[in-house]
Amino acid sequence: MSAEPLLSVKNLKKHFAIKGGVFARNVEKVYAVDGVSFDIGKSETLGLVGESGCGKSTTGRCILRLIEPSSGEVWLSGQDVMRMDGSALRSLRRDMQIIFQDPYASLNPRLTVAAIIGEALQIHNLVKSKKELEERVVKLLETVGLQPDHMRRFPHEFSGGQRQRIGIARALAVEPKLLICDEPVSALDVSIQAQVINLLEDLQEQFGLTYLFIAHDLSVVEHISTRVAVMYLGRVVEIAPSRALYDTPLHPYTEALLSAVPIPDPTVKRKRIMLQGDVPNPIRPPSGCHFHTRCPIARADCAQRDPELLEKRPGHWVACHYRG
Amino acid sequence: MASAVILLLIVLAVLIGPYVWRVPINEIDFASKLDGPSWTHPLGTDDLGQDILARLLYGGRISLAVGLCAMLVAAIVGVMVGAIAGMSRGGIDAALMWLADLFLSLPQLPLLLLISYLFRDALTKLIGTQGGIFLIVVLVIGGLRWMQVARLVRAQILSIREKEFIEAARALGASSIRQVVRHILPNALGPVIVAGTIDVANAIIAESTLSFLGLGFPPDIPTWGRVLFDAKDTIDIAPHWAIFAGSAIFLTVLTINFIGDGLRDALDPRRVL
Amino acid sequence: MAETLLEIRGLKTWFKTDDGMVRAVDGVDLHIDRGETVGVVGESGCGKTVTARSVLKLIDMPPGRFEDGSILWRGRDLIPLAADEMDKIRAREIAIVFQEPMTSLNPVYTVGDQIAEVLRQHQQLNRKQAIDAAVEMLRLVNIPNPGKRVHDYPHQFSGGMRQRVMIAMALSCKPKLLIADEPTTALDVTIQAQILELMQEMKEKLGMSIMLITHAMGVVAETCQRVVVMYAGKVVEEAPVEALFGNPRHPYTQGLIRSIPRVDRAAEQKQRLEAIAGTVPSLLEPPPGCRFAARCKFAMDVCTKAMPPLKEVGPGHFVRCVL
Numbered sequence: 001m002s003a004e005p006l007l008s009v010k011n012l013k014k015h016f017a018i019k020g021g022v023f024a025r026n027v028e029k030v031y032a033v034d035g036v037s038f039d040i041g042k043s044e045t046l047g048l049v050g051e052s053g054c055g056k057s058t059t060g061r062c063i064l065r066l067i068e069p070s071s072g073e074v075w076l077s078g079q080d081v082m083r084m085d086g087s088a089l090r091s092l093r094r095d096m097q098i099i100f101q102d103p104y105a106s107l108n109p110r111l112t113v114a115a116i117i118g119e120a121l122q123i124h125n126l127v128k129s130k131k132e133l134e135e136r137v138v139k140l141l142e143t144v145g146l147q148p149d150h151m152r153r154f155p156h157e158f159s160g161g162q163r164q165r166i167g168i169a170r171a172l173a174v175e176p177k178l179l180i181c182d183e184p185v186s187a188l189d190v191s192i193q194a195q196v197i198n199l200l201e202d203l204q205e206q207f208g209l210t211y212l213f214i215a216h217d218l219s220v221v222e223h224i225s226t227r228v229a230v231m232y233l234g235r236v237v238e239i240a241p242s243r244a245l246y247d248t249p250l251h252p253y254t255e256a257l258l259s260a261v262p263i264p265d266p267t268v269k270r271k272r273i274m275l276q277g278d279v280p281n282p283i284r285p286p287s288g289c290h291f292h293t294r295c296p297i298a299r300a301d302c303a304q305r306d307p308e309l310l311e312k313r314p315g316h317w318v319a320c321h322y323r324g
Numbered sequence: 325m326a327s328a329v330i331l332l333l334i335v336l337a338v339l340i341g342p343y344v345w346r347v348p349i350n351e352i353d354f355a356s357k358l359d360g361p362s363w364t365h366p367l368g369t370d371d372l373g374q375d376i377l378a379r380l381l382y383g384g385r386i387s388l389a390v391g392l393c394a395m396l397v398a399a400i401v402g403v404m405v406g407a408i409a410g411m412s413r414g415g416i417d418a419a420l421m422w423l424a425d426l427f428l429s430l431p432q433l434p435l436l437l438l439i440s441y442l443f444r445d446a447l448t449k450l451i452g453t454q455g456g457i458f459l460i461v462v463l464v465i466g467g468l469r470w471m472q473v474a475r476l477v478r479a480q481i482l483s484i485r486e487k488e489f490i491e492a493a494r495a496l497g498a499s500s501i502r503q504v505v506r507h508i509l510p511n512a513l514g515p516v517i518v519a520g521t522i523d524v525a526n527a528i529i530a531e532s533t534l535s536f537l538g539l540g541f542p543p544d545i546p547t548w549g550r551v552l553f554d555a556k557d558t559i560d561i562a563p564h565w566a567i568f569a570g571s572a573i574f575l576t577v578l579t580i581n582f583i584g585d586g587l588r589d590a591l592d593p594r595r596v597l
Numbered sequence: 598m599a600e601t602l603l604e605i606r607g608l609k610t611w612f613k614t615d616d617g618m619v620r621a622v623d624g625v626d627l628h629i630d631r632g633e634t635v636g637v638v639g640e641s642g643c644g645k646t647v648t649a650r651s652v653l654k655l656i657d658m659p660p661g662r663f664e665d666g667s668i669l670w671r672g673r674d675l676i677p678l679a680a681d682e683m684d685k686i687r688a689r690e691i692a693i694v695f696q697e698p699m700t701s702l703n704p705v706y707t708v709g710d711q712i713a714e715v716l717r718q719h720q721q722l723n724r725k726q727a728i729d730a731a732v733e734m735l736r737l738v739n740i741p742n743p744g745k746r747v748h749d750y751p752h753q754f755s756g757g758m759r760q761r762v763m764i765a766m767a768l769s770c771k772p773k774l775l776i777a778d779e780p781t782t783a784l785d786v787t788i789q790a791q792i793l794e795l796m797q798e799m800k801e802k803l804g805m806s807i808m809l810i811t812h813a814m815g816v817v818a819e820t821c822q823r824v825v826v827m828y829a830g831k832v833v834e835e836a837p838v839e840a841l842f843g844n845p846r847h848p849y850t851q852g853l854i855r856s857i858p859r860v861d862r863a864a865e866q867k868q869r870l871e872a873i874a875g876t877v878p879s880l881l882e883p884p885p886g887c888r889f890a891a892r893c894k895f896a897m898d899v900c901t902k903a904m905p906p907l908k909e910v911g912p913g914h915f916v917r918c919v920l
Contacts, residue, residue, distance in 0.1 A: 051785035052756075066491055093497035106488035110510045119506075120496040159876050170492065189640035190812060194856035194872035201869070216785065219815075223858035223870065246860055260790035261860050262815030266838045268861065274794070275787050278755040 004078065005039035006210050007063070007096075007178055012036045012072035014055075014062050018283070028283050032058045033069070034234030034290075037309065040178070043204065045211040047225030047242065049218055049257075053279055054231040056214045060180045063212070064096055065089065076178065094124055097171035101183035103163035107155040113166055114151035117141070120173040140169040143206075145199060161192035165199065172203070180212045185220060197224055218261045222246055227315075230254050233282060233290040236309055240316040250318040252295050289321070297322060331579040334572075335388065360564050368564040370554060376565060380572055383546035386454075387528055388576070390461055390547075394527035397466025399520050402473025403513075409474065410481025411504060421478070424471040436464045436534060457541050465530045469523055476519055480512035514588050521584025525577040532573055548573050599630035602774055602806055603652065603691075608666035610644075610651045613659060617881045621647040623830035624666070626907070629774065634800065634807040636821035636838070638814065638853075642877045643827040645810045649776050652808075653693055654683055689719050692767035696779035698759035702751040708735075708762045709747035712769055719770050734765040737802075738795060757788035761795065771803055778810045793820055814857055818842055823913070826850050829878055829888040832907065836914040846916040848893045849873070887918070895920060 014033040033055040040046045048056045062069040065081065074081040076095060084092055100106035107116055117140055118133045120126075127133045138148045144165040155163055164184060171179060181200065185193040201224065203209060215221050221228055222242055229239040230251065238251040249255045256273040263270070275294045280286055286293045292302035302321060309319040361368050367376040409420040440460055447456030484490065485508065493503050532549025536556075541547050543554075548569055555566035610622040622644040629635050637645045650656050652668055654675065668675040670686065678686070695701045703711060712734055713727035722730065728747060735743035738761040751759060760780060767775060777796065781789035797820065800807055809821060817824055817838065824841045826834040826849065834847040845851045855871040875892040878884065884891070886901040893900065899919055907917045 051787065061491075064495055066494055090497040093495060098492070098495045100488040100492065102488055106492055108489045108493075108507055108511070119493070119498070123497050123502070161876065167492070170496070174496070189877075190814070190853060191640060191856050191873040192876070194870040195874070197858075198869050198872055218786070219858040219860045222860050256787060258860065260787045262789075262793075262813065262819045263859060263861055264814035264818045264842065264854060264857050265859070266818045266842055272790060272794075274791065278757055278788070279785070 006042045006044075006077060007040040007212070008073075008075040009039070009059075009063060010037050010073040010075075012059060012062055012074065013070045014058055014067060015070045030282050031234050031285055032282060033062060034285070036072075036231070036234075036236050038229050038236060038239055040210055040212060042177075042210055043208050044226045045204065045213055045224055047221035047228040048212060048214045048231060049216060049221050049228060050231035051216060051257075051279060053233070053282055055234040055282075056231050057182055059231070060098065060182050060212060060214050064093075064098055064180060066098070091124070094120075094174040095176055096178040096180065097174065097176040098180040098182060099164070099167045099171050099184050101186055103160040103167065103187060104155075106167050107163055109155055112152055112154060113137075113141075113158075116155070116166060117151070117170045117173055120170065124174060126174070136173070137169075140173055143172065143203070144169045159192075160188050161195060164188065164196050168196075168199065168203070172207070175207075176209070178210045178212065180214070182214045183216070184213075186215065186217065193220065200224065218257065230257065233280060233285050235290055235319065236317075237291065237319045238317065239309070240313075244313075244316055250312060250316065250323045251291075251320050252297055252323065253291050256296075289319075330575065331583060334384070334576055334579070360562075367568045368562070370551075370565055371558060371562070376551070376568055379546035379551055380548065380569065383548055383551060384572065386458070386541065386545065387531060387548045387573070390458065390465070390531045391524045391528035391576075393458075393462045394465040394469070394530075395520055395523040397462060398469035398473055398523050398527075399516070401466070401470035403477050403516065405470065406474035406477025407481060407504065407509070410478040410485070411500070411508075417478075420474070424474055427468065428471050430468065432464070432468045432530070433533075433537075435468070436461070439464055454541070454545065461531055461534065461541075465527045469526065473516060473519055473523070476515055477512060480515060481508055484508050484511050518584045518588045521580050521587070525580050528573060528577060599632070601628050601630050602671060603627075603629040603808070604669040605648070605652070606667050606669065608648065608651060608668060609664035610647050610656060610661055611664045612661045614881075619880045620830050620883060621661075621880060622651065623880075623883065625827070625830075625832055627825055627832065627835075629806050629808055631773070631806055632800075632804060633823060634809060634821045636809045636811060636817035636824045637827060638811060638817055638824060639827035640812055640877065642829065642880065644830040644880075645827050646778055648827070649693070649778050649808065649810050652776060653687055653691055654678075655693070685719075688715055688767070688772065689770045690772050691774045691776065692770070692772040693776040693778065694760070694763050694767045694780050696782050698756055698763055698783065701763055702759060704751050707748050707750055708754070712747075712762070712766050715766050715769050730769065731765075734769050735762070737768070737799070738762075738765045740765075756784055757791060760784060760788075760792050764792075764795065764799065768799055768803065768805075772805065774806045774808065775800075776808045776810070779812070780809075781816065782811070782813070789816075796820070814842075814854060826853075829883065830880055831888065831904075831917065832915075833889065833917045834915065835907075836911070840911060840914050844911075844914075846910055846914070846920070847889075847918050848895055848920070849889050852892075852894075 012033055013035055016030040016032055018028040018030060036059050038046065048059065050056045058067060061067040063074050076092065079092070081092065114134065114137050117137050121133055121136055127136060137151050141148055141150055146162065146165055155166070158166065185196050188196060197220065200211070204211060213221060213224055225242045227239060227241050228245045229236050230253065231237065232253050238245065238249065238254050245254065246258060249258055256275045259270060259273040273296065277294055280293060286303065288303040288305050289307050292298040295302065299322065305321065307319040307321050309317050312318050365375045365377065367380065370376055405420055409417045443460060444456060447459060450456065451459065490503060490507055493507050531547060532552060535541055535547045535549030536553040541550060543550065551569040552566060555569055559566050605625060605627040608622055608625045609620070612619040612621055625644065625648055627648070637648065639645045647656065652675070663676050670691065675683065675686065702708070709728050709731045712731035713724065716722055716727045716730050732743045732747050735747055740746055740758060740761055754762060781792050784792060793816065796807060799805065811817060821838050824836060824838050825832055826847065828849050834841065834845065834850045841850065842854065845854055852871065852873040856873060858870060873892055878888055878891060884901065886903055887905055890896045890900040897919070905917050905919045907915045910916050
């Protein structure tokens, strides 16, 4: 990993207040993100995996400040993202962008493709004339594998995979350094997923992009990521280089997660680690280590002390009292 | 689209008609009172021998104008209130919706009566009879219809706000105003347009009702409702009078409603036109 | 010789739309024997869900219609069957579990009531007996504390639990065939593992067959004995599961298997995923020849002229391709 990470997240927290009662008092809190820290180096891809409710999507949005975090720090290229406001924040938006999961809801159905992709260029005054805008849009369309004449069409005329490409073109328009991919292929058919994954990899090589790849599909994440972070109930439980995580997972949750992934090969027989029960409610997370209620190796003090994320092997961090 | 043509004809008729059909609206001619349609009086005459066609053409302007203006008042106030409520959260939203609920519980007719009674004279002195009444009628009808529009706009905005393309716009650096104007409102206004056209229809009917009850414009002004009001007493011997007046209202309202539907569909980019 | 329970022959389920006739299922042959799990795989628009729903005649007719073909259940053709006869087949002989556990359960009735409803429809039970039976079903699907939970409402259960409730409902009358339409697609992977294991357990306990509809090849590899691959309304390959993954013969199957990243084999796979170019064709006016021709690497002239027949290339292994 290079010297200075492009993105540095320190102890990010986001608690949602639930209002209840007659006077809309704060009754409970949802601990969606409960102290998340990681770094991403330039041109790296960090995969962020976890099951529903673990807080990975919220983390992505907090980094962009689409949701305001409750506390914590985010540093992009040495700049303090949390302190920025107004026009500083707006110009920061050029450096980090996001692509969304739902290809149908992420494009304004009333705008042409040209307007959707070109909007960023207009907001940041990156073009001086309509002609220049069109030229840039055409180039972006070609970069993502679409035709120039597509720019006059509307989103509903395209398939899911094509819409995702439009979303990618939109994000690339501002030439960002960091691209947060929030489940970008989950809603697509398997054969289209491969197309989009290949496209993302090509773009990364072409433009030196850095990705935070958020997904729940471990196979996809493993394929595209340099390093992977596993989240459970608002916390990061393990971070490791992609191959190391899958070959030698240290955290019991990671082990269980990996063993649950179905392998498309009937000749491979594996021992499956079955977790009992369901994911606990993020409103009342278990005390101490959040995973102790389902953990096969949990012991008494796991409920008392929060485990810290420690580097147990070179580049391999685990948050567990008894592993590593 | 037939509706558009018919409505256009109606509008043209009331705008230009009185210049073409130069029969005066209040030429009293007892000799030919309550006559059915004839060449001199294509829609017949009323009980004072006045030409019904001329009266309908002239009064139509007022009825249509009231309908349109009331709708505009309701739409503008409604969109603004709904947009503010939908975009802000918590206190402002709650306060505005409470206000809407308040207005919804006001009875339209008695209120119109009351305001008319209180302000008619003052306004008449300021802008003349017609103007004064016009203003009162438009403001009250429009002022009591903005709530539905506001609710509709607010509901639309709340649902569109959550959509990812709005988040995408924010992520690109769009200001709140840009998000609302360029992204949210165009997607929110579809149902509002339909509601708007229904409002025109409702306003015309409301004005007709008021005039029918004798509460709107003074009796010599032949708004369609007024004409209907006058016609009701002689329905058995001169049905043509009521029928023509009623048909004018009916036809106008119907065509406006169809146009509203058509507009909403036409503005939906998903349709291949 | 295994007993064939379900035999679908030449099924054509079409839908009338404003733009024309959509041929969602266009000549499909499929059979399921006693005690086996058959996977029906394909991507969106291939017709697998319509096929599944056709078996239980859950398609709205109009706009849908059975254009041709027969669905034989233990020798009896279900298509011409009257409504009341069909009701006796549903749940009692063939049951179905859907994808979305959130919306498949009625939110205003307790789960006990919903399971009891199925039971009382098909058996002569009074309310208490039915609720007791429901408790037993909940116990069978490993829901802890079933005696208490039988009185809970759907929103008090998590996604995985709700799917268990759905399975309990489906199995309450001990059907011979369970049709599972993407039963785990909406669930987290650890919950998916639990549900798949539950279905396997139920299959063994009740001697059931399962028709598993999915687009996830991994799930198919782990749970099915035979696999049917569908594309654009037709079956393109059918084989025992080892043969399908070990020796896929149809270019679509090959492409599908190669485009999936694998967790266990990544070292060799840091090369690109092999994507299938293009998109699924429209089902409105399907092209005359092989429907995959437009996207097929090996397409030849003859491919676009005529639809290749299904031919046997190995024991139980059928492919619809000229290669």
